[in-house]
Amino acid sequence: xxxxxxxxxxxxxxxxxxxxxxxxxxxxxxxxxxxxxxxxxxxxxxxxxxxxxxxxxxxxxxxxxxxxxxxxxxxxxxxxxxxxxxxxxxxxxxxxxxxxxxxxxxxxxxxxxxxxxxxxxxxxxxxxxxxxxxxxxxxxxxxxxxxxxxxxxxxxxxxxxxxxxxxxxxxxxxxxxxxxxxxxxxxxxxxxxxxxxxxxxxxxxxxxxxxxxxxxxxxxxxxxxxxxxxxxxxxxxxxxxxxxxxxxxxxxxxxxxxxxxxxxxxxxxxxxxxxxxxxxxxxxxxxxxxxxxxxxxxxxxxxxxxxxxxxxxxxxxxxxxxxxxxxxxxxxxxxxxxxx
Amino acid sequence: xxxxxxxxxxxxxxxxxxxxxxxxxxxxxxxxxxxxxxxxxxxxxxxxxxxxxxxxxxxxxxxxxxxxxxxxxxxxxxxxxxxxxxxxxxxxxxxxxxxxxxxxxxxxxxxxxxxxxxxxxxxxxxxxxxxxxxxxxxxxxxxxxxxxxxxxxxxxxxxxxxxxxxxxxxxxxxxxxxxxxxxxxxxxxxxxxxxxxxxxxxxxxxxxxxxxxxxxxxxxxxxxxxxxxxxxxxxxxxxxxxxxxxxxxxxxxxxxxxxxxxxxxxxxxxxxxxxxxxxxxxxxxxxxxxxxxxxxxxxxxxxxxxxxxxxxxxxxxxxxxxxxxxxxxxxxxxxxxxxx
DNA sequence: GAGGGGGAGTATATCGATAAACCCCGTGGC
DNA sequence: GCCACGGGGTTTATCGATATACTCCCCCTC
Numbered sequence: 001x002x003x004x005x006x007x008x009x010x011x012x013x014x015x016x017x018x019x020x021x022x023x024x025x026x027x028x029x030x031x032x033x034x035x036x037x038x039x040x041x042x043x044x045x046x047x048x049x050x051x052x053x054x055x056x057x058x059x060x061x062x063x064x065x066x067x068x069x070x071x072x073x074x075x076x077x078x079x080x081x082x083x084x085x086x087x088x089x090x091x092x093x094x095x096x097x098x099x100x101x102x103x104x105x106x107x108x109x110x111x112x113x114x115x116x117x118x119x120x121x122x123x124x125x126x127x128x129x130x131x132x133x134x135x136x137x138x139x140x141x142x143x144x145x146x147x148x149x150x151x152x153x154x155x156x157x158x159x160x161x162x163x164x165x166x167x168x169x170x171x172x173x174x175x176x177x178x179x180x181x182x183x184x185x186x187x188x189x190x191x192x193x194x195x196x197x198x199x200x201x202x203x204x205x206x207x208x209x210x211x212x213x214x215x216x217x218x219x220x221x222x223x224x225x226x227x228x229x230x231x232x233x234x235x236x237x238x239x240x241x242x243x244x245x246x247x248x249x250x251x252x253x254x255x256x257x258x259x260x261x262x263x264x265x266x267x268x269x270x271x272x273x274x275x276x277x278x279x280x281x282x283x284x285x286x287x288x289x290x291x292x293x294x295x296x297x298x299x300x301x302x303x304x305x306x307x308x309x310x311x312x313x314x315x316x317x318x319x320x321x322x323x324x325x326x327x328x329x330x331x332x333x334x335x336x337x338x339x340x
Numbered sequence: 341x342x343x344x345x346x347x348x349x350x351x352x353x354x355x356x357x358x359x360x361x362x363x364x365x366x367x368x369x370x371x372x373x374x375x376x377x378x379x380x381x382x383x384x385x386x387x388x389x390x391x392x393x394x395x396x397x398x399x400x401x402x403x404x405x406x407x408x409x410x411x412x413x414x415x416x417x418x419x420x421x422x423x424x425x426x427x428x429x430x431x432x433x434x435x436x437x438x439x440x441x442x443x444x445x446x447x448x449x450x451x452x453x454x455x456x457x458x459x460x461x462x463x464x465x466x467x468x469x470x471x472x473x474x475x476x477x478x479x480x481x482x483x484x485x486x487x488x489x490x491x492x493x494x495x496x497x498x499x500x501x502x503x504x505x506x507x508x509x510x511x512x513x514x515x516x517x518x519x520x521x522x523x524x525x526x527x528x529x530x531x532x533x534x535x536x537x538x539x540x541x542x543x544x545x546x547x548x549x550x551x552x553x554x555x556x557x558x559x560x561x562x563x564x565x566x567x568x569x570x571x572x573x574x575x576x577x578x579x580x581x582x583x584x585x586x587x588x589x590x591x592x593x594x595x596x597x598x599x600x601x602x603x604x605x606x607x608x609x610x611x612x613x614x615x616x617x618x619x620x621x622x623x624x625x626x627x628x629x630x631x632x633x634x635x636x637x638x639x640x641x642x643x644x645x646x647x648x649x650x651x652x653x654x655x656x657x658x659x660x661x662x663x664x665x666x667x668x669x670x671x672x673x674x675x676x677x678x679x680x
Numbered sequence: 681g682a683g684g685g686g687g688a689g690t691a692t693a694t695c696g697a698t699a700a701a702c703c704c705c706g707t708g709g710c
Numbered sequence: 711g712c713c714a715c716g717g718g719g720t721t722t723a724t725c726g727a728t729a730t731a732c733t734c735c736c737c738c739t740c
Contacts, residue, residue, distance in 0.1 A: 002478050004726055015690050020728055030688060045476055048452040051394045052726035055695050070419035070435065071620065079410035083437055092453070095410065095435040097423055112388040113432070116456075136385055138342050225624035251621070258624040280411065281591070284565035284598040286626045344696060355720050360698055370718060392696035395725050 003046045012040040023048065054116075062092045063307070064117040068126040070097050073251065073279050075123065081296050082121070085304060091118075114139040119307040124149055125193065140310030142303050146193035154306040155323045156299050160193060163292040163328035164200025165207075167274045168246050170290075170330060172208045174337040176244030176272050179205075182231040182256055183222040183248035194222060197248045197276065215240045222248060228255025229262070236263045243271055250275040250282045253289055257335070273335040287334030299326040343386045352380040363388065394456075402432045403647070404457040408466040410437050413591065413619050415463065421636050422461070425644060431458075454479040459647045464489055465533065480650030482643050486533035494646040495663045496639050500533060503632040503668035504540025505547075507614045508586050510630075510670060512548045514677040516584030516612050519545075522571040522596050523562040523588035534562060537588045537616065555580045562588060568595025569602070576603045583611055590615040590622045593629055597675070613675040627674030639666040 009016040014033060021027040022037040029037075040046070054060045063086055067075040075095075083093040094117075098110060114120050119140040124132060124147050132143070133150045143155040171179050184198040198217065205212050218234050221227035228247055232255070235242055245260075247253035253275030257267060265271050267287055275282060275291035282289040302324045309319055332338075349356040354373060361367040362377040369377075380386070394400045403426055407415040415435075423433040434457075438450060454460050459480040464472060464487050472483070473490045483495040511519050524538040538557065545552050558574050561567035568587055572595070575582055585600075587593035593615030597607060605611050607627055615622060615631035622629040642664045649659060672678075 002726095005728095006726080016726085017691085017728070018689060021689090024728085026728090027689090028687070033688080047455060047477060049395075049726050050452050050456055051391055052695090053728075054391045055389075055395050055697095055725090056727050056729080058695080064434075070423060070433075071413075071416045073411075073413050073416060073621075076411045076413065076416045079435075080437075083410060093410075093437070094404075095419075097420075097433070112390050115387060116390055137387060225621055229624060254621055254624045257626055258628065261626045281413075281565055281594055281621065284569060284594045286597055286601045288598065342696095345698095346696080356696085357698070357721080358719065361719090364698085366698090367719095368717070373718080389696050392725090393698075395727095396696080396698050398725075 002049075003044045004049070005046070008037065008040045008044055008046045011044060012036045059118055060116065061090060062094060062117050063119050063121065064094050064096050064114070065121045065123070066096045066098075067123050068097070070095070073281065074249070074277050077280060078296060078300075082300055082304075085300055111135065111137060114141070119311050121303055121307065140307055140313075142307045142310070144299070144303060146196055151323075152321055154303075154310070154321045156303045156306065157325055158294045158299060159325050159328050160196035161200040161203065163276060163294070164197035164246060164248075165204045166200075166328070166330050167276065167290075167292050168201045168204035169208065170332070170336060170339065171244040171246065171272050171274060172204060172210055173339055174272065177210060178213065178216060178242045179244035179246055180216040180218065180231075180235060180240070180242040181246050181248065182218070182228050183220050183252045184217045184246075194248055197246075201246055216242060220252075222252060225251055225255030225258065228252035229259040230255070232256050232259025232263065245271060245273045247273060247275045250277040250279040250289060250291055253282070253291070253335075254285060257285055257289070267335050268337050272337060275335075278331055283333065285335075290333045290336040291331050293329045293331050295326045295328055299324075302326065342389075343384045344389070345386070348377065348380045348384055348386045351384060352376045399458050400456065401430060402434060402457050403459050403461065404434050404436050404454070405461045405463070406436045406438075407463050408437070410435070413621065414589070414617050417620060418636055418640075422640055422644075425640055451475065451477060454481070459651050461643055461647065480647055480653075482647045482650070484639070484643060486536055491663075492661055494643075494650070494661045496643045496646065497665055498634045498639060499665050499668050500536035501540040501543065503616060503634070504537035504586060504588075505544045506540075506668070506670050507616065507630075507632050508541045508544035509547065510672070510676060510679065511584040511586065511612050511614060512544060512550055513679055514612065517550060518553065518556060518582045519584035519586055520556045520558065520571075520575055520580070520582040521586050521588065522558070522568050523560050523592045524557045524586075534588055537586075541586055553580075556582060560592075562592060565591055565595030565598065568592035569599040570595070572596050572599025572603065585611060585613045587613060587615045590617040590619040590629060590631055593622070593631070593675075594625060597625060597629070607675050608677050612677060615675075618671055623673065625675075630673045630676040631671050633669045633671050635666045635668055639664075642666065 005016045005019050009019045014037060018029060018033065019037050022029050022034050065079050065082060079093065079095050086093050114137055122141050122143050124143050124145040127147065129148055129150065141153060143149050143153045146157055146160055149155055168179055181198055181201050183194055185194040202212060218231045220231040245256050247256045253273060256273055260267055260271055267273055275289050278291045278293040282291050306322060313319060345356045345359050349359045354377060358369060358373065359377050362369050362374050405419050405422060419433065419435050426433050454477055462481050462483050464483050464485040467487065469488055469490065481493060483489050483493045486497055486500055489495055508519055521538055521541050523534055525534045542552060558571045560571040585596050587596045593613060596613055600607055600611055607613055615629050618631045618633040622631050646662060653659060
């Protein structure tokens with residue numbers, strides 16, 4: 001039922017190939033013919049079938065970003081930046097979700113989906129080393145995110161340890177002595193994002209010669225603001241003294257600020273707070289959130305360079321995977337005191 | 341170079357069709373053969389080519405949500421909900437961006453992309469009636485969003501006028517007399533989201549017998565919190581008296597709260613504030629934001645029902661488009677005073 | 681006048697999976 | 711002893727666009 005290229009060809013009295021040539025501009029076509037074809041396209045309401053083109057041509061000019069969930073503002077902002085970057089090379093970004101299924105593995109179907117794209121930026125947040133190890137695919141893939149992952153993939157991440165260290169060091173330098181880590185988990189020190197950021201927190205303490213109290217790492221989820229608020233409530237309830245908070249994400253920090261307000265604690269006078277990710281909205285919290293900027297643009301530059309390298313690889317070439325850690329920087333606003 | 345179904349077939353000593361049957365489970369296959377095929381699949385690392393399947397079968401079991409930009413948290417949250425809903429029917433959601441190009445039209449290529457999906461939920465925010473009118477496509481499309489759009493499409497939206505009316509009525513009922521509209525635009529009263537919500541604001545005033553001052557609708561963008569903050573700064577700078585704010589989105593409201601804090605105005609004592617959209621984060625602002633809940637789940641139910649109706653339509657069937665307005669409700673939190 | 685070049689267009693094979701039709705052989709009914 | 715039946719496979723055509731090789735034909739050059 002849908003109009004195909006041959007239908008257009010027939011209507012214009014030419015061959016399908018000529019229609020294709022007119023539409024893609026790959027070969028010269030006579031002006032008169034060209035006009036006839038375009039008229040036919042218009043009259044029949046012809047729409048190119050990208051699926052067929054993809055099957056034949058092998059490329060889609062589309063890159064996928066696979067995120068753990070659509071609702072994380074962090075990934076929305078990342079996606080927006082990537083999309084802008086891709087546009088200049090005439091390519092398109094789509095966002096897919098569901099790296100890990102409920103069984104914790106990439107299901108077969110989800111894996112096959114990757115073939116729909118020229119390349120894939122795979123956020124490995126929430127996946128384990130094994131999840132990704134099983135992911136054998138011919139599709140160009142660059143990993144984004146913090147977990148420890150198989151060496152054979154290109155992998156771009158931000159400097160989590162350094163970011164958390166910088167942030168914590170600033171809290172300590174501006175007078176905090178008991179800095180809680182919200183979202184932290186001392187267990188998986190070199191695996192996930194929480195582990196790495198918690199590590200940075202520890203290092204800052206060691207550097208400053210300030211002792212660490214395990215009670216300052218309340219058990220907590222890392223999903224949304226509710227987890228941050230709950231962590232603060234718990235600290236207050238259990239009467240753990242604290243005068244600073246390193247929130248492992250800005251999303252958690254949002255909840256932390258809510259929790260502190262609820263408890264009647266003033267920010268930054270009673271408690272300093274610093275987040276991580278520098279979300280768009282963070283600047284507009286009350287008070288404006290101090291945070292760690294993840295240096296998205298640098299990460300994206302690297303990730304796309306590595307991806308293009310894979311996409312353009314000829315069959316012989318053997319590229320050795322790169323593992324890149326991008327720089328982070330401190331953004332100081334109203335939830336921390338000025339350095340003395 | 342990639343492994344195809346025929347490669348697997350050869351390795352397993354069967355026909356390609358049998359491999360297909362094993363993998364899809366569409367036809368009975370002998371246990372012994374089945375095992376041989378699966379072994380071959382494993383050994384060769386075969387991955388199904390969904391593009392080819394799509395071309396042949398005509399379906400992808402994939403729905404696209406087209407959003408105006410990836411970074412709006414509103415759409416992230418919407419997408420997450422839609423994705424969850426689709427999963428139960430074994431389908432997949434991808435998020436695409438870029439309805440309107442910089443020329444303000446859907447370009448041909450972008451249009452062709454729609455064919456990659458079984459159906460499309462198209463957010464028309466930021467598009468004009470004409471943009472969509474030119475969009476002639478055979479792909480099942482349901483429109484989401486506020487603008488006035490061609491009748492021939494199914495269209496689901498929330499009750500913007502009523503939401504804004506409810507919100508404003510509450511501000512007036514709790515003592516505010518000069519309610520500013522941030523993000524509002526009195527001009528396009530029945531076109532875009534800002535127009536409709538501004539209309540609701542007007543109606544509430546009329547109902548309450550409170551006069552309207554055009555100075556209370558400061559010129560403003562609606563993109564991000566910065567616009568909200570700027571609007572407040574402007575009101576303060578130009579010494580427009582106000583004791584309430586209807587922010588047309590929660591994102592704007594975030595900026596409004598920042599602007600009020602900056603100006604030393606207390607919320608809700610000096611100024612009451614109410615937003616629109618009920619974002620996840622809004623509950624955690626300081627003070628927690630009162631807002632209008634857009635009733636996502638109801639909208640999604642309708643949208644998917646309409647979309648499925650189009651997808652399953654046989655060639656003869658002629659379905660008349662539906663235009664649905666979902667209910668909204670007030671969520672009262674800390675930025676407004678309790679009703680007297 | 682023969683040969684060469686190149687612009688314009690066509691015919692055919694192909695990308696990989698699958699629907700539909702068909703084939704083969706053992707079994708059971710009458 | 712013949713036929714219908716059906717489980718388990720295979721063969722072939724097809725989805726729509728496009729790379730490749732090829733055909734014409736006109737014009738220029740030596």
